[in-house]
Amino acid sequence: xxxxxxxxxxxxxxxxxxxxxxxxxxxxxxxxxxxxxxxxxxxxxxxxxxxxxxxxxxxxxxxxxxxxxxxxxxxxxxx
Numbered sequence: 001x002x003x004x005x006x007x008x009x010x011x012x013x014x015x016x017x018x019x020x021x022x023x024x025x026x027x028x029x030x031x032x033x034x035x036x037x038x039x040x041x042x043x044x045x046x047x048x049x050x051x052x053x054x055x056x057x058x059x060x061x062x063x064x065x066x067x068x069x070x071x072x073x074x075x076x077x078x079x
Contacts, residue, residue, distance in 0.1 A: 004046045012053045
């Protein structure tokens with residue numbers, strides 16, 4: 001069984017992380033395009049993962065997590 005190709009749906013990118021399991025499911029991760037925050041992950045068929053990503057897009061993506069920016073340890077501890 002060959003590894004499924006990544007899928008792009010709007011601002012969501014789906015890719016296989018591991019698998020397949022004995023039941024044929026792959027572990028998928030959905031991330032925002034250009035970001036590293038995980039929007040969803042789980043064991044699914046390609047079709048199930050695409051359906052989950054479509055739900056994420058139709059429901060509206062959550063706001064990105066705020067990025068902490070600190071140039072020194074003192075700035076980091078002050079936040």
